[in-house]
Amino acid sequence: MVSNVKDNRPVNLDIGTMRLPITAWASITHRATGVALFVGMAVLLWLLDRSLSGAEGFASVQQCLDSFIAKLIIWGVVSALIYHSLAGIKHLVMDFGVGETMEGGVLGARIVIAASAVLILIAGAWIW
Amino acid sequence: MVRSVTSFGRSGLSDWLVQRVSGVILLAYFLYIGAALIGGVDYLAWREMFASTGMRVFTLLALLSLAAHAWIGMWAVSTDYMTERLMGPKGNVLRIAFQIACSLVIFVYVIWGIQILWG
Ligand code: HEM
Ligand code: HEM
Numbered sequence: 554m555v556s557n558v559k560d561n562r563p564v565n566l567d568i569g570t571m572r573l574p575i576t577a578w579a580s581i582t583h584r585a586t587g588v589a590l591f592v593g594m595a596v597l598l599w600l601l602d603r604s605l606s607g608a609e610g611f612a613s614v615q616q617c618l619d620s621f622i623a624k625l626i627i628w629g630v631v632s633a634l635i636y637h638s639l640a641g642i643k644h645l646v647m648d649f650g651v652g653e654t655m656e657g658g659v660l661g662a663r664i665v666i667a668a669s670a671v672l673i674l675i676a677g678a679w680i681w
Numbered sequence: 682m683v684r685s686v687t688s689f690g691r692s693g694l695s696d697w698l699v700q701r702v703s704g705v706i707l708l709a710y711f712l713y714i715g716a717a718l719i720g721g722v723d724y725l726a727w728r729e730m731f732a733s734t735g736m737r738v739f740t741l742l743a744l745l746s747l748a749a750h751a752w753i754g755m756w757a758v759s760t761d762y763m764t765e766r767l768m769g770p771k772g773n774v775l776r777i778a779f780q781i782a783c784s785l786v787i788f789v790y791v792i793w794g795i796q797i798l799w800g
Contacts, residue, residue: 587754591783594747594790602797604724605731611724634711641704648701679719 579662583640586633593630624680631676636669687780689753696753703746703753710743737798744794748787755783 573581603610617623643661647653652661689696717730730736763776 584758588758591751591755591786594751595786598790598793598797602793604727605797608724611727638708638711641708645701645705 574659575666576658576662579640579643579665583637583644586637586640589633590630590637593633596626596630628673628677628680631680632669632673635672635676636665639665639669639672687777688756689749696756699749700753703750706746707743707750710739710746713739731798740794740798744791748791751787751790752783756780759783 600614604614605611618627643652643665647657647661652658690699722730731740759776759779763779764772766772768775
């Protein structure tokens with residue numbers, strides 16, 4: 554078998570000892586939100602299942618979503634989706650070679666964080 | 682040791698591309714659902730929406746994209762942290778166990794989704 558991942562990948566930086574720049578925060582948050590979404594999909598599938606199970610199920614979902622905790626959880630999943638999507642789009646833009654400089658990376662990270670914050674607040678206002 | 686046998690397409694370049702295509706499909710799907718919800722739906726409209734063939738195909742596509750995207754993504758995360766370098770030999774055991782757990786969850790998501798659509 555040909556392995557194309559090196560058995561021992563090179564480790565260039567020990568990031569545990571560094572102060573992380575904004576680009577690193579943007580990146581680790583993309584990762585954290587990706588993992589959160591993986592779990593969050595269970596919540597969304599559950600809601601979809603109940604809401605399509607019949608008029609009663611749909612009403613029970615609506616009723617449940619009146620509760621504060623349920624709103625909070627939905628807001629959390631939606632927020633993760635917003636951030637992960639914007640950072641994902643940034644990945645695509647950079648894959649096309651746009652903004653690959655140091656300044657471009659910092660600017661991209663700032664745009665993603667700022668735009669996410671705005672959209673997350675709007676989503677929160679909409680949910681409540 | 683982290684070997685590529687457990688990666689999605691057995692190649693980094695293929696995984697990279699699948700990650701992007703599946704991401705865009707998921708984004709399109711969530712935007713569509715989001716637009717419908719913001720527009721406001723009652724039970725009948727909601728049921729009708731998911732009864733159409735187009736929406737069922739779109740939902741199935743999103744589910745399969747989620748399966749590929751989540752596998753590649755969770756694989757990347759697990760092969761970064763659950764390694765021999767960071768954890769010693771038990772890193773290998775933990776990583777494989779984690780990957781098996783992820784694949785089970787993905788399997789459940791896909792089957793569950795199909796059941797919601799056609800059950
Ligand atoms: C996002 C996932 C969910 C979370 C976090 C959640 C959480 C909660 C919480 C904390 C309550 C207590 C609310 C209160 O006492 O005011 C509640 C009530 C309730 N939940 Fe959920 N739930 C979720 C999904 C669902 C689903 C899918 C159903 C569908 C069957 C459901 C049905 C109900 C019902 C019928 C109530 C009682 C509502 C009431 O009496 O006001 N929940 N939920
Ligand atoms: C909704 C379910 C989704 C889940 C569960 C999910 C999960 C993940 C995970 C776990 C990763 C790995 C992160 C890492 O290696 O650091 C990832 C990467 C990625 N996600 Fe998602 N994601 C979802 C939706 C999306 C959407 C809507 C987009 C929009 C474009 C997207 C774009 C990306 C991209 C481009 C990457 C690759 C980043 C890289 O190459 O480092 N994802 N996703």
